[in-house]
Amino acid sequence: MVPEEMKSTEEKAGKRGRGLVIVYTGQGKGKTTAALGMLLRAWGRDMKVVMLQFMKSATSNYGEHRAARRLGIEMVALGAGFTWHTKVPDKGRSLAVELWEKAREKITSGDYHLVVLDEFSYPIKYGWVPAGVVLQTLRERPSWVHVAITGRDMPAELIDFADIVTDMAEVKHAFTEGIKAQPGIEF
Amino acid sequence: MVPEEMKSTEEKAGKRGRGLVIVYTGQGKGKTTAALGMLLRAWGRDMKVVMLQFMKSATSNYGEHRAARRLGIEMVALGAGFTWHTKVPDKGRSLAVELWEKAREKITSGDYHLVVLDEFSYPIKYGWVPAGVVLQTLRERPSWVHVAITGRDMPAELIDFADIVTDMAEVKHAFTEGIKAQPGIEF
Numbered sequence: 001m002v003p004e005e006m007k008s009t010e011e012k013a014g015k016r017g018r019g020l021v022i023v024y025t026g027q028g029k030g031k032t033t034a035a036l037g038m039l040l041r042a043w044g045r046d047m048k049v050v051m052l053q054f055m056k057s058a059t060s061n062y063g064e065h066r067a068a069r070r071l072g073i074e075m076v077a078l079g080a081g082f083t084w085h086t087k088v089p090d091k092g093r094s095l096a097v098e099l100w101e102k103a104r105e106k107i108t109s110g111d112y113h114l115v116v117l118d119e120f121s122y123p124i125k126y127g128w129v130p131a132g133v134v135l136q137t138l139r140e141r142p143s144w145v146h147v148a149i150t151g152r153d154m155p156a157e158l159i160d161f162a163d164i165v166t167d168m169a170e171v172k173h174a175f176t177e178g179i180k181a182q183p184g185i186e187f
Numbered sequence: 188m189v190p191e192e193m194k195s196t197e198e199k200a201g202k203r204g205r206g207l208v209i210v211y212t213g214q215g216k217g218k219t220t221a222a223l224g225m226l227l228r229a230w231g232r233d234m235k236v237v238m239l240q241f242m243k244s245a246t247s248n249y250g251e252h253r254a255a256r257r258l259g260i261e262m263v264a265l266g267a268g269f270t271w272h273t274k275v276p277d278k279g280r281s282l283a284v285e286l287w288e289k290a291r292e293k294i295t296s297g298d299y300h301l302v303v304l305d306e307f308s309y310p311i312k313y314g315w316v317p318a319g320v321v322l323q324t325l326r327e328r329p330s331w332v333h334v335a336i337t338g339r340d341m342p343a344e345l346i347d348f349a350d351i352v353t354d355m356a357e358v359k360h361a362f363t364e365g366i367k368a369q370p371g372i373e374f
Contacts, residue, residue: 017369020361028353030211030221037223038372044254045371064224067231071258113371146372163361166215174207174350182204184232184300185225185333
């Protein structure tokens with residue numbers, strides 16, 4: 001909730017504001033979901049947005065992919081999945097490196113108002129993408145580019161660099177009580 | 188992230204799953220934003236969704252309202268705002284009661300797959316809407332109806348009743364460093 005008086009003058013003037021780095025981390029639900037909400041808000045304001053998903057596979061067809069297609073929002077999933085990264089680490093690494101190169105291009109191009117790096121903590125944590133390179137890219141990006149990064153166990157360097165960091169803690173979760181994930185809600 | 192094997196059979200069969208009560212609370216950013224992400228996902232799966240906003244005023248025209256209009260997603264803001272509730276508590280109360288009646292109808296109708304009650308912790312906390320009535324409505328709702336509730340200081344009764352509860356903690360926030368809220372990102 002943002003009070004009326006906090007509406008930025010940039011918006012009224014149609015100018016681009018200051019780009020923020022936003023991190024959603026923690027063990028609870030809602031990290032990717034919040035990033036999707038940001039996409040929706042920004043899209044609602046005619047901003048150019050993209051989401052790059054580092055762990056979901058290219059064949060994913062979850063609620064967010066279906067919505068993105070209909071909205072014309074660019075969403076690229078290029079991961080080997082959580083269950084595979086330990087079995088085929090080389091595959092996980094090469095996909096992550098490929099997607100990060102794409103992400104870096106998009107961030108530095110200045111063509112986007114918002115770039116979401118979904119589940120991006122993992123490729124860094126696994127040592128597939130060096131934190132230093134990520135930081136340098138964020139530091140040198142055009143001033144108006146917002147970057148949102150989600151994932152558990154976010155590297156400390158990214159938390160230090162970010163403007164806004166939210167930790168989502170799991171207070172309670174029905175899955176632990178044997179209730180299945182529900183389509184359209186969880187994925 | 189939901190692994191492939193967690194995809195529900197209901198979805199494949201086109202049936203309605205089990206409705207969940209999902210709470211996003213805590214002092215950090217991302218509560219309303221995550222609820223927006225849920226709306227987007229569910230909308231992507233052709234589910235019928237609605238968001239009722241208890242604190243934003245009817246004239247709000249944030250990113251989410253603009254997006255919702257374009258998507259044909261029902262979104263009703265009917266609040267007196269955070270800055271006003273202490274000055275004109277009677278107005279806040281009457282608006283909240285009116286919107287809750289609307290919410291109750293929508294939840295019990297069974298016409299919706301997902302009903303979001305945004306910033307709904309406040310009307311309960313202020314004593315405008317009794318927690319007992321809310322619980323009864325949730326308990327008696329059609330089995331497939333998901334209800335998501337956001338807001339700080341969520342009453343314990345709702346946390347106890349919910350299936351999934353995420354607490355969003357503010358680790359860091361740029362606004363405390365004098366950076367303005369950015370349109371399309373924060374609102």
